[in-house]
Amino acid sequence: MSTPNPYAAPKAPVADAAGPQQGDFIPGGRGVPAANGWSWIVEGWNLFMRQPGMWIGMIVALAVLFIVLAMIPFLGSLALMITFPAFTAGLMIGCRALAEGSPLEFGHLFAGFRERFGTLAAVGAIYLGVSLAIALLVGLITGASMFAMMSGSGGDPAATAGALASMALALLVMMALMIPVAMAVWFAAPLVVFHGRGALEAMKESFSGCLKNIVAFLLYGVILLVAVIVASIPMGLGWLVLGPVMAASVYTAYRNIYFT
Numbered sequence: 001m002s003t004p005n006p007y008a009a010p011k012a013p014v015a016d017a018a019g020p021q022q023g024d025f026i027p028g029g030r031g032v033p034a035a036n037g038w039s040w041i042v043e044g045w046n047l048f049m050r051q052p053g054m055w056i057g058m059i060v061a062l063a064v065l066f067i068v069l070a071m072i073p074f075l076g077s078l079a080l081m082i083t084f085p086a087f088t089a090g091l092m093i094g095c096r097a098l099a100e101g102s103p104l105e106f107g108h109l110f111a112g113f114r115e116r117f118g119t120l121a122a123v124g125a126i127y128l129g130v131s132l133a134i135a136l137l138v139g140l141i142t143g144a145s146m147f148a149m150m151s152g153s154g155g156d157p158a159a160t161a162g163a164l165a166s167m168a169l170a171l172l173v174m175m176a177l178m179i180p181v182a183m184a185v186w187f188a189a190p191l192v193v194f195h196g197r198g199a200l201e202a203m204k205e206s207f208s209g210c211l212k213n214i215v216a217f218l219l220y221g222v223i224l225l226v227a228v229i230v231a232s233i234p235m236g237l238g239w240l241v242l243g244p245v246m247a248a249s250v251y252t253a254y255r256n257i258y259f260t
Contacts, residue, residue, distance in 0.1 A: 029209025037220035044249030086112035095251035
């Protein structure tokens with residue numbers, strides 16, 4: 001009988017090794033019951049309530065940072081879209097710490113800049129590039145429609161109605177094209193930082209996980225839409241709670257879909 005080599009490399013991938021919050025990782029995710037769309041929000045609320053003060057402080061700091069970046073012409077918006085996955089990854093790392101019984105720390109907000117930042121930035125760059133391509137396409141369509149509306153037949157009502165219909169169709173096309181893009185980035189950050197996925201691989205698995213749970217996401221989206229309206233009523237102060245709950249719900253959904 002051979003003696004195990006104590007210096008041998010582990011046979012299981014380190015990124016998927018079992019831990020306090022780990023189970024069996026499912027590449028590409030699995031389908032879960034539609035009602036879980038509500039459960040993700042409830043579990044996100046539970047994570048928020050463990051340290052609400054820290055959560056609110058982090059969300060306020062993130063909002064201020066985003067506002068400052070948005071005030072920088074062109075480069076600010078560019079940096080915001082490219083670094084957004086890194087901030088998301090930091091929040092996911094903080095959620096995992098909370099779920100494992102460790103405290104949420106302000107430094108978690110920037111943890112994505114220390115762990116696989118290059119890959120996370122690549123996710124952001126791909127998202128930016130695809131979004132710009134879609135916006136350009138829609139802009140060309142709406143621009144042509146506006147030109148037709150302004151120069152068509154001396155203000156002919158039929159021409160104007162046709163141009164407006166074309167613009168509405170272009171906006172619907174933009175929304176339809178952006179939904180798959182959003183699906184591809186929704187879980188990309190945790191798949192990168194927790195499982196060592198490359199940018200394209202993470203986006204592919206994120207899209208797969210969302211597609212397999214489209215009904216659950218419909219319920220999830222409807223509930224959040226109502227919550228967004230309610231949170232925006234008192235001068236937007238409800239976002240101090242809704243923002244952290246939404247962020248935490250991404251983590252709870254990721255755990256539910258990609259683990260057994």
